Amino acid sequence: MSSWIKPYQISISDSCIQELNSKLDNARFPNELGSAGWDMGIPLSDIQRLTKFWWHEFNWRKAEGKLNELPHFITPIQCEGYESLEIHFLHKKSVVKGAIPLLFVHGWPGNFLEVTKIIDLLSSHTLGQVSFHIVAPSLPNFGFSEGTEKRGFSVEQYAETLHKLMLRLGYDQYITQGGDWGYYIARALSALYPQHCKATHFNMDVGTRPSLLTHPFLFISSIFHRLTRREKQGITRTAWFDREGFGYNLLQSTKPQTIGYALADSPVALLAWIYEKLHDWTDGYPWTDDEICTWLSIYYFSTAGPASSCRIYYEMGRSGPWGTRLTREQLRAYQGNGVKVGISHFLRDIHVLRSSWTRTVGDVVFERDHERGGHFAAWERPEDVVGDVREMFGRGGGAYGVVEGRNGY
Numbered sequence: 067m068s069s070w071i072k073p074y075q076i077s078i079s080d081s082c083i084q085e086l087n088s089k090l091d092n093a094r095f096p097n098e099l100g101s102a103g104w105d106m107g108i109p110l111s112d113i114q115r116l117t118k119f120w121w122h123e124f125n126w127r128k129a130e131g132k133l134n135e136l137p138h139f140i141t142p143i144q145c146e147g148y149e150s151l152e153i154h155f156l157h158k159k160s161v162v163k164g165a166i167p168l169l170f171v172h173g174w175p176g177n178f179l180e181v182t183k184i185i186d187l188l189s190s191h192t193l194g195q196v197s198f199h200i201v202a203p204s205l206p207n208f209g210f211s212e213g214t215e216k217r218g219f220s221v222e223q224y225a226e227t228l229h230k231l232m233l234r235l236g237y238d239q240y241i242t243q244g245g246d247w248g249y250y251i252a253r254a255l256s257a258l259y260p261q262h263c264k265a266t267h268f269n270m271d272v273g274t275r276p277s278l279l280t281h282p283f284l285f286i287s288s289i290f291h292r293l294t295r296r297e298k299q300g301i302t303r304t305a306w307f308d309r310e311g312f313g314y315n316l317l318q319s320t321k322p323q324t325i326g327y328a329l330a331d332s333p334v335a336l337l338a339w340i341y342e343k344l345h346d347w348t349d350g351y352p353w354t355d356d357e358i359c360t361w362l363s364i365y366y367f368s369t370a371g372p373a374s375s376c377r378i379y380y381e382m383g384r385s386g387p388w389g390t391r392l393t394r395e396q397l398r399a400y401q402g403n404g405v406k407v408g409i410s411h412f413l414r415d416i417h418v419l420r421s422s423w424t425r426t427v428g429d430v431v432f433e434r435d436h437e438r439g440g441h442f443a444a445w446e447r448p449e450d451v452v453g454d455v456r457e458m459f460g461r462g463g464g465a466y467g468v469v470e471g472r473n474g475y
Contacts (some may be wrong), residue, residue: 071139071234071235072139072371075134076133077130078130085127086367087121089334090303093374095110095114096111097335107338108338110294113337113338113341116341116358117337118282119359119406120359120362121354124161124355124356124360129207129360131359133192133222136185137156137158138156139156140153141155145222146226148219148223149214151206151211153206153211154203154209154228155202155204156181156200156301158185159189160190162191162474164258165197166197166199167198167201167235167240167241168200168201168243168455169228169242169243170185170201170242170245172202172205172244172246172248173247173342174208174246174378174379175245177443179360181312184444184448188452189446194430195460196473196475197281201237203228203248205228206219206223206256207219207339207370207377209368209369211370212370213374216388217381217388218384218391219378221250222258222392223256224247225251225255225259228251229255230382233262236429239264239467240262240264241265241468242255243451244269245279246270246441247273248270250394252268254392256403256428257392257397260404262357263314264465264468264469265459265468265469266407267432267454269417269444271300271423272398272424273426276422276426277336277453280426282427293420293434296418296435296437297418297432300420303415303416304418304419311347314343315456316337318379318380319379319380319382320322326373327375328471333362333366336365336366336372340362340365344358347414347415348439349413349438349439351440351445352404353363369403400427402429405429406465408430408455408458409423409452410434412450413439414441424440427464431458431465438450459474461473
């Protein structure tokens with residue numbers, strides 16, 4: 067198995083850009099009900115404006131040049147039973163000798179772009195501040211990584227890919243940070259490689275209601291706990307998402323190929339499918355048209371195509387000739403093998419749970435409520451994420467010195 071690592075530059079062909087522009091120029095739009103607003107999805111006026119901007123004003127070459135200022139690399143990784151895939155990743159090394167290896171794991175509809183607001187901050191050499199070597203891959207089937215053509219590629223294989231990447235870079239022990247699918251992949255890393263994945267920081271609420279039998283201390287303390295503002299508002303926010311925002315998950319978990327045709331063929335369908343989440347899952351974040359179009363272009367120009375990113379929803383927990391895959395419920399119930407956990411709670415995430423629930427995930431050594439922010443925390447509130455990670459792993463933090471021989475100073 068080849069183990070080369072090469073510098074990588076994003077270079078989308080002129081013909082692909084021309085094809086995108088042609089499809090945008092010939093887009094057909096549905097009508098809408100006059101009083102629908104955002105209740106039924108993205109308003110027609112927003113989609114028409116963004117389609118026009120993507121075609122007439124957005125400059126992919128400018129965005130591509132800006133992205134190529136980052137330290138991109140590519141390397142082949144092969145999971146057991148699967149073909150070798152070329153994996154794209156950012157790798158920003160700190161000048162600090164004892165810097166801590168940090169694996170940033172994005173989700174859907176995220177991508178490696180999310181790390182770009184925190185990569186310099188976390189890897190910087192600032193007196194008195196802990197520093198990190200940052201590794202931020204495009205997950206297999208996402209961005210500029212290749213995608214598998216075999217069934218059964220689920221969270222275990224995503225975790226295996228990322229673990230092998232960290233080992234190839236010389237990081238025998240490391241920590242992780244992420245949310246969304248990054249949460250479940252990081253949990254799988256903790257379950258499969260606890261001697262290597264030493265701690266993880268999450269920016270998404272996942273957990274189960276504690277019971278007297280499973281978590282007696284949390285159960286008793288929750289009885290006397292007065293709900294915080296975040297927890298009170300979280301009841302409404304979580305109910306809204308489960309009632310009004312979960313449809314995409316059901317479709318991608320059952321028929322990803324069907325929606326895949328629309329995402330692969332129509333940039334307007336891709337725009338509508340993803341921008342709805344960027345709008346609904348954030349805390350009033352002031353998205354610029356350039357940000358939206360850069361984000362969407364990474365999906366449209368992705369190596370494996372935008373449809374491949376949906377399949378992780380289908381594959382998780384499925385059984386077949388490839389075996390039985392881990393389920394969300396199993397990973398939620400997993401207690402972490404001693405892997406330390408930090409949680410940053412953001413007020414407008416898609417699920418906002420009581421702390422007594424999220425503490426059921428294992429050895430929680432750091433926790434903080436934030437009054438602002440939503441699902442894409444590293445993009446919306448980069449200073450909050452950086453501050454929390456530094457506190458968790460810095461002197462006096464609950465995960466200080468967790469990676470052997472590295473304390474970040």
